Amino acid sequence: MRDSIPEDYSTQILKEMFKRVGADYESFNFSQKNWFWSHSWSKEQEEDFRKWLGGFLVANKLVRKGKYRGQDNGYYQAGKLLSNYGWKLKNGKTLD
Numbered sequence: 001m002r003d004s005i006p007e008d009y010s011t012q013i014l015k016e017m018f019k020r021v022g023a024d025y026e027s028f029n030f031s032q033k034n035w036f037w038s039h040s041w042s043k044e045q046e047e048d049f050r051k052w053l054g055g056f057l058v059a060n061k062l063v064r065k066g067k068y069r070g071q072d073n074g075y076y077q078a079g080k081l082l083s084n085y086g087w088k089l090k091n092g093k094t095l096d
Helices: 007-020 043-059 073-085
Strands: none
Touching: 007 043, 043 073
16 A cells, blocks of 8 residues: 555545544544544444445555455455544444
């Protein structure tokens, strides 16, 4: 994966992430500490978003197509991003 995601792509990703939990991206205060803990979603919602994000990363050439550690590379890289910046899960656990 690239060292950073361009701002326009980051905005698209965050807007989709907020939409999935019914939150308003435009009025959200990102300066608060641990902003990504302000909402939660189910494991199913996170998994669905992870699939979307993996496809987005590959389609926009932010990661290479192919396999990594037995998984689709986009899906794998999306999991890494979500483990750092994804909403917390409703049961308090994160994706493996």
